[in-house]
Amino acid sequence: MNMFDEFLSRAAELRSHEQPFATAVVVRCDPPVSGKPGDKAIIEVDGSVWGWIGGGCVQPLVVREALKAIADGKPRLVRVAPSKTAEPEQGTVNYTMTCHSGGALDIYIEPILAKPQILIFGRSAVAKALCSLGKAIGYRITVFAAEAIAEGFPEADTIKQEMNLSGVELGPETFIVISTQGEQDEEALEQACGTDVSYISFVASNVKSQKLFESLATKGISRERLNQIRAPAGLRLGGLSAQEIALSILAEIVQVRKTEPAHIKVDKNLGDDRPQVEAIDPVCGMSVEPSKADYISEYRGEKYYFCCAGCKQAFDAHPENHLATIP
DSSP states (O other): OOHHHHHHHHHHHHHHTTOOEEEEEEEEEESSOSOOTTOEEEEETTOOEEEOSOSTTHHHHHHHHHHHHHHHOOOEEEEEESSOOSSOOTTEEEEEOTTSSSOEEEEEEEEEOOOOEEEEEOOSHHHHHHHHHHHHTTOEEEEEOTTOOTTTOTTOSEEESSOOOTTOOOOTTEEEEEOOTTSSHHHHHHHHHTSOOSEEEEOSOHHHHHHHHHHHHHTTOOHHHHHTSBSSOSOOOOOOSHHHHHHHHHHHHHHHHHHSOOOOOOOOOOSSSSOOOOEEOTTTOOEEOGGGOSEEEEETTEEEEESSHHHHHHHHHOHHHHHTTOO
């Protein structure tokens, strides 16, 4: 298997497990640099890298931007050059690469995110219509309902006959819709409230939903959490049929996704007791891994890490000049 085939295979495997990642591809270079056009890498949410997009200062900053891309879902072009342009182009992130002899790289980073998923509680006509519509626009669908069968939900990815969310992976783009309509309404609502999913909707009238919310409050579910449930479910489109109600719910989910974009959590190894895994070269601004740094200086009791000997020499000559530029 050649490298390109292996790249596609690794990407396909991550996609099959619905794991978010980012791809980075070198699209332009000015020698001397180690990365060449067509070089590519896969960056996962834990910062691990497969492939090659250049060494030295380049890889840490590409990892940093890839993790940002995974978190915000936006692609970007990373330009690493001897000097930053006065006015960067929209969608381009500029870094100064003073530790190379005039070389430059343009690297395109694109996040590949998991499909959004809808968890549907119930086997009502609305639940069936929502399953069909959601799958048609690319959502993953899981149905929770006693006696639910594949024939009733042919488009569902998974059918569970117990209303139990334990073991179900809940991501930032998970949406819960309760359309039980008399079958274990309270149990489904209790399961949903026990998650940190931000979107929960309930197909029921105001009167019915308020009665159930009162009952759930006596069980210890907070009023704040209950007030987050959208009931009646869906946008007010005036629809009455099961298909129209399902459409209004799906429209509401799409609206939420566009107006309240989810942010995927990535492992930046910051803010805890683990060893420092990233430092900034005070001379050129590059990311440096302290555990792998070959060039280190100590000044006034603080350690500073450098990507190359040239940056260390420049710092040692005039440390105050460079520390003054650190944000």
